[in-house]
Amino acid sequence: AVPIGGGNIQWAGVDGAGAPLPAGLYSFELESLNQGQVTSTRPVEHYALVDEARQSASGIEIVLRGGAAVASSDVSALRRPSAPV
Template identity: 40%
Template sequence: MITPTQSMTQPYAQTQSGTQSQTSALTSDFETFLLLMTTQAQNQDPLEPMDSSEYASQLAQFSMVEQQVQTNDLLAGLSQGSVNLEELASWVGMDVRTAGEFHFDGTPETLFAQADPAAEDASIVIRGGDGTVIDRVAVPTTATEFTWAGTDSDGSPLPAGTYSATLESYDGEELLSEQLVSVYNQVIEAQVVDDTILLTLESGQVVPAGTVTAVRTGA
């Protein structure tokens, strides 16, 4: 059984902000110090060369500045890594809305989809994890949110498991479009692969974070 429902969920967006380090300024000072020291060495009077103790002091200062630049670069890298870990951790446990399979746990499931604007009729088709059609239900073309009770065409309760649903749009007998409905799944793992955040969902799917259209607090 599938019934149209009114949307009560507001998309949730996350924003991030950051600040730039002062490494570039320190690097500039380091380069300026190196240039001055080199120029001083090149233009010293051969008859009155620079005092060795003064030269050693400048070398020590040079070494200290160089170490500070390297330390700042290392800290900047560690800071960036921490931000990535915090971002990954923020996904885990959240419910995200994506198009694809969903995990049915025995409670009614909310499905999101919109029929083709030119459609005269629309139907939602429920499939099991193996792709077998379980139920086909006519729905209003103007509805965008539906509640699936988790039953087959005879009204018998279905077992918990992985399911999928598509919304078919028709103009008479002509199939205009067929699209996967979107559902909420809980994120059980988040990882970075080739600079892309991949989310592993409770349904078993792995989806890029960029395909998520809404986020809400996990149950």
């Protein structure tokens, strides 16, 4: 659960029962509830290290650590890592 005011969540890579999930790319959504009923669902912003930016047939892609590529239009900010990589 995320506190009402927001906050950071670190996912441990396990399912609801605590069993490890296979390596891969996962996406996350945040559900807002009111008296147990879902009132909205939205994607969650996340942070990843960038390995490269490249031109593709569909435009500029940002390649993240681990190999996932996202459209540059989906990136909201770039910042220097807070710790050495």
